[in-house]
Amino acid sequence: MSANFLGLTNNFPPFTVSQGLGSPGQPAQPTTLAKLKANRFPTNVCAGYWGRDLRCRIGQDATQLKIRDLLATELLGTGLRVGLYLPVHEYSKATYPITGVGGDRATSGTLKCSCVKESGQNADRRCNSCYGTDFVPGYRKFGYQTLWIASISPGLVVNNVALNTVLKPYRWELLPNATTGSIETPDLPIAKTIVDGAWDFKNDWVSRDPNSSVTVYFSTNQGSSWYSIDSLPVINPLVGLVRFRIVISRPSTQTPSPMWEVFRARYPTIPVAGRLGPWILMLRNQVKRNEIEDMRGIVEDGSLNFWTMPLSMFDCNLAQQNTIDDPGDPESLMKEPCFIEFIDGFKQGERWSVTRVTYTDPLGFLIRQFFDARKQQQREFTSLVF
Numbered sequence: 001m002s003a004n005f006l007g008l009t010n011n012f013p014p015f016t017v018s019q020g021l022g023s024p025g026q027p028a029q030p031t032t033l034a035k036l037k038a039n040r041f042p043t044n045v046c047a048g049y050w051g052r053d054l055r056c057r058i059g060q061d062a063t064q065l066k067i068r069d070l071l072a073t074e075l076l077g078t079g080l081r082v083g084l085y086l087p088v089h090e091y092s093k094a095t096y097p098i099t100g101v102g103g104d105r106a107t108s109g110t111l112k113c114s115c116v117k118e119s120g121q122n123a124d125r126r127c128n129s130c131y132g133t134d135f136v137p138g139y140r141k142f143g144y145q146t147l148w149i150a151s152i153s154p155g156l157v158v159n160n161v162a163l164n165t166v167l168k169p170y171r172w173e174l175l176p177n178a179t180t181g182s183i184e185t186p187d188l189p190i191a192k193t194i195v196d197g198a199w200d201f202k203n204d205w206v207s208r209d210p211n212s213s214v215t216v217y218f219s220t221n222q223g224s225s226w227y228s229i230d231s232l233p234v235i236n237p238l239v240g241l242v243r244f245r246i247v248i249s250r251p252s253t254q255t256p257s258p259m260w261e262v263f264r265a266r267y268p269t270i271p272v273a274g275r276l277g278p279w280i281l282m283l284r285n286q287v288k289r290n291e292i293e294d295m296r297g298i299v300e301d302g303s304l305n306f307w308t309m310p311l312s313m314f315d316c317n318l319a320q321q322n323t324i325d326d327p328g329d330p331e332s333l334m335k336e337p338c339f340i341e342f343i344d345g346f347k348q349g350e351r352w353s354v355t356r357v358t359y360t361d362p363l364g365f366l367i368r369q370f371f372d373a374r375k376q377q378q379r380e381f382t383s384l385v386f
């Protein structure tokens with residue numbers, strides 16, 4: 001019985017499971033299926049077997065890279081843009097610097113916050129210096145370089161002010177006989193390679209009288225000339241040194257002094273290119289049943305699940321993991337208690353607290369991160385975060 005396909009009859013001998021393949025012109029030698037399999041296909045390994053070592057096969061076949069690339073494509077095509085705020089811990093990575101003044105490390109030092117009380121050892125959740133994380137500056141926005149100066153930063157040059165250590169966190173206020181005073185920071189190094197990305201800043205202080213004020217100035221020439229902080233995005237300093245001066249003033253010595261606490265400024269370190277920029281992309285894991293079934297419109301949902309890639313996909317400053325033996329960059333992992341802020345869509349501007357972070361790293365190769373988030377409550381302390 002010969003195979004007949006489109007009217008053509010081939011001359012090869014018939015093949016059945018009870019026969020082996022013969023070479024053309026020669027009849028097939030009868031054999032058993034078991035013998036055939038034993039000769040040509042091992043029966044005790046999985047499909048795609050490539051060698052004796054499964055790990056070797058996965059590594060050589062770059063399976064993990066392929067999976068990661070597929071997921072990255074999916075994320076680039078359909079992912080939502082969200083800003084990511086990562087908590088600052090005691091040991092920030094030096095190559096991902098937050099440039100504060102002093103601290104344990106000169107360029108990336110974070111400080112134990114002055115709001116942490118001797119008795120309870122707990123941070124004040126409404127604290128503008130650490131936002132309840134115990135460490136100044138509390139959070140860093142992913143994709144940005146943050147400069148910060150707190151009331152407790154070392155190396156400050158002060159004039160006519162005293163540090164109020166009765167209230168926590170500590171703040172600088174005018175001396176009893178002064179109506180104006182200042183706090184000046186050392187020079188902080190900057191390297192703003194993205195010319196278009198705008199400077200952003202926030203000054204936190206406590207007002208106790210509407211006629212008094214706290215104003216910030218900056219200098220890019222070691223204090224020879226000063227500019228109002230409002231002109232920082234316009235002047236747009238790129239490379240070199242920048243220092244800040246905080247001026248406290250009040251109309252008379254009878255007026256309660258304003259109290260200055262902390263100043264922050266930042267600029268983006270990731271350029272905008274297509275869907276990528278100083279943010280991350282993420283996708284929903286699943287849509288909840290009540291959202292599918294509700295016919296009246298959008299259901300305000302209290303919790304969401306998302307996934308994203310290793311952060312090295314979004315930030316070239318982080319080393320990408322390229323083989324299963326490569327340790328990659330530990331900073332590629334999202335860390336709690338981080339939170340996200342929606343950039344697009346009807347949730348734009350909403351902040352969601354991440355309540356759980358997990359990830360998949362088969363054979364140690366970081367592929368994907370999953371996180372659960374809940375919508376932040378009104379007056380929640382993370383709503384303060386710059």
Ligand SMILES: [Zn+2]
Pocket residue numbers: 113114115116123124127128129130131132133134169
């Ligand atoms: Zn604090």
